[in-house]
Amino acid sequence: MSQYRAIRGMVDILPDDTPLWQMLEQTASDVLGAHGYQEIRTPIVESTDLFARSIGEVTDIVEKEMYTFPDRNDENLSLRPEGTASTVRAMVQHNLIQSPQRVWYMGPMFRYERPQKGRQRQFHQLGVEAFGIPSPDLDAELLLMCRQWWKRLGIDDVLTLELNTIGSGESRQHYKTALSDYLRGHFDALDEDSQRRLETNPLRILDSKSASTQAVLADAPAMTGFLDDESRAHHDRLCELLTLAGVGFVANPNLVRGLDYYNKTVFEWTTDRLGAQATVCGGGRYDGMVRQFGGRDTAGCGFAAGLERLILLLQTLDVEALVEPDLYIVSSDENALGKAMLEADRIRTEFPALGVVQHLGGGSFKSQFKRADKSGAAWAMVFGAEEIAQGTVTLKPLRSKGEQVTLDREGLNQFLTQLEARSQDVEE
């Protein structure tokens, strides 16, 4: 047992897992790029106030989950608990929202919560935010883009899209009042948490897991009855576009989401494969936020996906991503090792697509071949005394039955050309 451990809820991603992470990140960046979205990178630390005002003062995130601290100048700072606030801040600060903008970011987020499956204190999100497009075709594009990503990952058929509209700020305010009034009449039938939320955030009572509370909600007023015409039209058009594109979704009138800044569209992609933490990706519209941060009145819409949860999902589906070298170089002695090192360098220059690992630290041929096998390399490339003397190299296939061959310089280059062509085919 080592003296130090990673601190609670913050985990190391070890070499065996990083290939899967890289695959996940690569597919994301491919899909995003294919849709014309550009990457943005913002600081991990912002003023506490930025998060408190955008996410909402009475949300759990702000009330109890933020890593907040005074810096040496007594400024009140926080580790970012999500990415939308920072992104909006950056876009406004640099005056980038004069015309429509579509951006994405990826990186660690921090929330002080009790760890459990699919939940850590430091976790990673991929977020997408689009500005200046108020129409529902944007909402549709974002959801189609998600589906593209799920398809490339092979998780399309274990995810469900849940969709709702929570209307404009004003219509929601009316609804909130009506809902609170109704629920106050059934106060005693509500569970303890819901009783508390009646004062702080009544909408959140809608997705309570308590059976008695859900029974009360059965006859509660519905948001649908309070929607303003514009929100209703927006939502209808979105549903139309999704149907047109063959994106299946489940209307979930209880889906409200916990962050204050949403309006109109809200959605979540969920799965039944991950236990309690079912949401893999969530988002919606936030048309008022840019203005709130001092920009012009500009529409906004986006989502964030939890990368740990996607990794877990890929792992439960036995999706693997391996990084195996093409060549593993073994050598018989110091002289041969020196020659081999020069040759490896030359190969990496002339055949940059090939993965070339050189055995270092000496040892018998036997132990070097064991290493070669464990590396997963397709070929062992042998530099022994005989090869050095003849100016040749021996190649032994590690993954197939064939015999090893000894090649001169020209033969080797032909071999490597073919090998590189084949390894690129596999990647395509």
Next chain:
RNA sequence: GUGGCUGUAGCUCACCAGGUAGAGCACCGGAUUGUGGCUCCGGAGGUAGUGGGUUCGAGACCCAUCAGCCACCCCA
């Protein structure tokens, strides 16, 4: 913040009515003096999460603490 379960070798786990630790896999070496994957043989590796208590004696019992897992809350 609340609740339940758990904490013995790198990993998965055993032993134990309380008498000072063992297996499989992984790792290293050998059988094959220039060649891996199978087989056989050998080796290394643990102050039993940590601290305290009960006891002649505790990895086993009790308490505390830390950590992990799962769930609640909430969210990605």
